[in-house]
Amino acid sequence: MTEPVKPNIAESNYQEGILVFGLAFAAALLIKLPSFFGIDLDQNDGFYIRNLSLFVLPILSGYFVWKRRPDTRILPWLALSFAVALVFANSYPFEPEGHTEALFAMHLPIALWLIVGIAYTGGQWNKAAERMNFIRFSGELFIYYVLIALGGAVLMGFMAMIFQTIDIDIEPFFESWVLPCGAVGAVVVASWLVEIKQGIAENLAPILARLFTPMFAIVLITFLGTLLYTGQPLEIERNVLIAFDLLLVVVLGLLLYSISARKHESPPGLFDIILIVLLVSALFADAIALGAIFGRITEFGLTPNRVVALGMNVILLINLVWSVVLYIRFMRGRALFSSLEKWQTDYIPVYAIWATIVVIIFPPLFGYI
Known part of the structure; x- marks a missing residue:
């Protein structure tokens, strides 16, 4: 039989939930902010593809910094990493819909995910156990995100159906607001759900x-x-x-x-x-x-x-x-079996380093084609 949740824990989760939904709302506003300056999603898809991870991963890292309270000496490095990524994403003269732009967009989130991992571990990335915890978190986050996305798709389907009965097409609203805002906001919410369920049930x-x-x-x-x-x-x-x-x-x-x-x-x-x-x-x-x-x-x-x-x-x-x-x-x-676990966790930065090389070096190397 499941033990009742203690009141102080429930209150703490409630307060954290308010913060998380506030951060999700901030991510949603952030992805819509460029449109207020004339950078619309339907006309500047390259800009949004390159910057997509930057709309949410800094906020997610900020949540983990708040939750883990790491050594303040790592905070400038976290901020600098995202700032450098922002500069590269918006300074390279990519050819529209070119190969290097697509490679940049695919590899930047991989490189930045290591930065999120450093925030998640509270700056203790050098510990194999903490790296494995981050790996577990990443897998659980993917599962929860997919579940939220499926639920959102069902919700949007019902909304489209009921509004169609009164001859109102809400597809433009979906494409301009619900889809981009929901996509980034769900990352933060899914991360919080993974956090609060740890230790309650098997992953x-x-x-x-x-x-x-x-x-x-x-x-x-x-x-x-x-x-x-x-x-x-x-x-x-x-x-x-x-x-x-x-x-x-x-x-x-x-x-x-x-x-x-x-x-x-x-x-x-x-x-x-x-x-x-x-x-x-x-x-x-x-x-x-x-x-x-x-x-x-x-x-x-x-x-x-x-x-x-x-x-x-x-x-x-x-x-x-x-x-x-x-x-x-x-x-x-x-x-020992632990040697296999250590090898896998030690190898994670290799992927981030390769992704960083693709993001920084490949576009100028191949002429931004």
Whole structure:
């Protein structure tokens, strides 16, 4: 039976909830602020794509600074990081709808997410346990955000239906206000929901990881088997590259959240074998993708997308290789399970560093095309 929530805890959550919804409202106002200066969403989509993370991540970091009370010496560095990102996002002369602008927009949130992590850990990023807590938080945030988005979609659907009965089209209102404001505000609200539920119930991310790990293993094995049987070459186009990298990131995510839910002292079991199969399959898939990328570069030359894909796949390959090595050593009793956890948490800055390189160096390197 669930114990009743203590009054002081309930009051604290209520007060924090007021603050969080105030911050969500501030994020919503911030994303609409440019339109008051003539920068409308429908006419300046490049501006909003580049700056999207800057409308909400500084506010989210501010929430964690308020909640964690870190050493004040890190605050100027947090502020400076977001200020520098703001300058780069709005000073580079990108070609409209160019490749480097799209790469910038995709990688800036990855680079800034490390800054959010530093705020989340209260400046204690050097501790592996705190980094793992941030990884758990990130997974839970994604789940809650998706749930809020699905609920919002249902709400908007009902609103459109009932207003249609009186011949009022509210689609422009959705596109101009509800969608952008809700998108950024929901990040803050979802983060708060993750915070207040910690310790109350088992996290959803590890449960989903255990559920989907065997399924992803089967899919990858089937794909590799079909590829070998048919002898079909891997067609590496832009969308395929993105999908492939997302698949590998999901595999590493399944590993991370399986690690987070596992007791270190537990002996190796069937699920550990399934994880190793998944990692090895992903390793082969990544190697095949790298071969295809090299082939495209050799045949057609360097482009921003191909270089980014090459770098990202190399980074993922290194992570996968050493993860397999550490996991096999653990299975054979030659290493502690904590070494695998430490490797994964230590590797997080690598992704942020690569994203920062893509954000700062790639646009001028490729002429902002």
